[in-house]
Amino acid sequence: MKSTSKGILSTRRGFLKGSAAGALALGTGVNLFNINHAWSQDVTYDGAVFDGGGATLRIAEWGGFWQEIMRKELLDQFEKDFNCKIAYESSFPWFPKFVAGGPQKPPFALVNWNYGEMFKTASAGDFFTPLDEVVANLPNAKLIWPFATENGVGVTWSYSRYCYAYRTDLVDPKPANFKSFWEEKFAGKRGAYITSNGLQMDFFIAACKLFGKDQYDLEAGYEAMRKAMPMKISDFTGNMQTLLERGEVELAVQHDAEVYQQMDKGIKVAPMLWEEVKPILTQTKTVSRYIEPMEKKLAYALLNRTLETKLQSVMGSTFYQRPVNKDVVITENLASKGVTNTADSVAGYWTPDWKSYNENEEDIVETVNGIFAG
């Protein structure tokens, strides 16, 4: 309750200082929700370094090595420059934490998502600052490809492409297209994921689209999953890496960043990028809506820095992630795999209709679980 009541107090002071709209809002007895809203719109960021006055910025992002690199390449310096503290949380999932507290008590200010969970959270309540408003406060937004903000909810700052990974020494000829996954020779040797994994969601929707009328043709998707059995089901990508590495699986749904990393470690795998549809696995950030002004300003500043070429290159060299910043020169480790950063190469990325997926998720999870369990 502490932060909320402080919010009201400082909010009132702000209004008394002379915001006509605010005074009107107060006068007409608008609830805390709207007052906070009016206040938070006052936050603007112009790209300059400022003094955060020791404030805390609460962020949520992946842990382990990811956290280590983020700290080293971005956050430690940011804390120094902006005189603030970053509270880094890595215990996913974020969705339950948001809905447990409601929009006015967001657990984090700046959150890194994959699409599925982000859209689910967005549709569960008024949690995020509208994207237009966020973009308006990011001077570096003019440097990024348009697709990075086309999802309408958050700012994509890094991504990789969905693909198949196959064992180059065990698979001959190499898979030709999306439907190669269903070839008889891969029975029991193909790998996909549990329904809660984002890779599986994209794979499933792509299967609906390519085997059926459109991406909403769930029956076609179910039929495709049925036909893919027997297959190995993994719950996360790291586990799939070991299955591939040990030859338990010869062809697996993957995203290309993982495959490139494995290639450079000497594992005999290669990616087969889908061309029929081109879904991407994104790292996308949202700024929470109802937070203290200073924290919001810091969130903008950090997000803005995330879009700079320096960090984008680091993401390429360490995690084999692709940049969204148009000016980034692709690092050698990715360039050698044929990855480019041109208007042509980023054209045609496909984002499934996540709203529809989430509405049908209950059925999809239940049906696909049933298929996998046999």
Next chain:
Amino acid sequence: MMREESAIPLVFKVIAGFALVVLLLPLVIVVLAGLNAGDYLTFPPQGLSLRWVKSFLSSPVFLSAYFYSFLLALCATLISTVVGTLAALYLARSSSKTSGAMRGFFMLPIVLPGVVLGLALYVFFTTTDIGLARTFPGLLICHVLVTCPFVIATVTASLVGFDISLEEAARSLGASPWTAFRKITLRIIAPGISAGCIFAFIVSFGQFETTLFLAVPNHEPLPMAMYISLRYKFEPTAAAAGIFAIALVVISTIVTSRLVSLRRVFKA
């Protein structure tokens, strides 16, 4: 001494050997994978080296996670052992009919999947606004809940069949109540308490699912760090971290057994 050991039936020795194999084979694989010289987690290792052990030791994330988990497990163990032992003393001695039900009651937290308990506590902390959500005390509360049942179970078991008249006899021979308790009861429940302590520490140190919702920002417990690293990059660092977790047990067991034998020496 030798007479005792030769008294163990052969079939027991054979099955015990098999049990050890079941327990230790995965361990050997992980340890070797942690000593791998190659770039990725694989078995058999591509040559042995301390590369990933060094990587663990130089990793701020893993190393601080290790110490954080250690501290958390220590606190949880202390609280659970005290609270749990007291409860067990009641459970084992109370003749009341409720004590049977109570015994079941204290087992409840481990019947529930961790993710349910974690979420329940998270929602509880958030909605009641008592400032425990994602704090050390909040996480500790959860760890006490999941470790206490182990202490209660083992201490209660060790007290079953304990004849209270032994203590009374000691008292009638002039021992003070405290001395009678210490010399008789405490000695009898000591193995139960130490087993409970060990359970509590290990369960807390390895607690993962409940932590999903209750982890404290900037402080990643070790199982979390390991899971995330395994989830995204199957790197041998996680296996190397496992080596250190094992080292912790080895060292603490040796230290305790030394202490015990020292005490014996001292007494003699």
Next chain:
Amino acid sequence: MALAEGRTTTRIRKHGSIAEALGGFRLWWLVLPAFLFFLVFFIAPVMSLFALAFDKPVAGVVSFAGNLTLDNFARIFTRPLYYLAIVRSVGIAAVVAVIALAIGYPLAYVIAKTEHPGRNTLLMILVLSSMQLDTVIRMYGLMVLMGDQGLINGALMSIGLIEKPLPLMYNTFGVVVGLVQIALPFMILSLIGIIKAIHPSLEEAARSLGATRAEAFWRVTLPLSMPGILAGSLLVFALSVSSYVVPALMGGWKVMVLPIHIYQQIAETGRWQFGSAVAVVLFATSLMAVFIYHKAAVRSAGGRT
């Protein structure tokens, strides 16, 4: 020391001597801290989450809306995906408890009877180390052993015993092995203390009265180990029935147990009403199983538990 004082006074009170003089402690004071702690931080939070199970399922809603319905339960008991999972969960946990007892008891016995301090410490270290290693990474070790291309299948195939890999994992067998691996140390540690406490002279007495070694064990040692067997198998059952990681990794999503459904509904899809309902079912079923087991155990042990 204050705590110990409390214990002592309590006992005196119970056995009616100088207790009143020492401040009227009652026996149940001992259990009070644990009981209150559990009431506030376990019963209250879990019951309010369980209340959701009787609410209409809506994604992402965490508060009790009061739209009372039994739809969630109807769903569980009408769809085989869920009701079979109940049977599977309890069945697997029971099998794991039996196996853990069968192979854990002899090891606990050996450890309890090994008096050489060095050897005893070594055995303890071996058991404890296996427990201490993180579950996920330990399952990795098991997968290396038991996968289709694993060490066991590889060895059997290379010596020509089998042509196709044996299905050692991605099935119920794999899950059971994984759970036994995880739960075994809990069984062993529950037993060691109890077996140690059984005086060797009891078994010797039985033998001097003409019992064979096996009879002496069966009639004397084993019944006296009952409290440890009971405690150990309850712990193993509880750990197994609530495990998510092991079925998820060793079962390859082919062995759908209740914790998998719970985990998915709660952590991923956000349908907490349904997730809570599955949790309620798991909870109730486990309690029932434990209750039945307890009754049976008490009877078979002749009231000695």
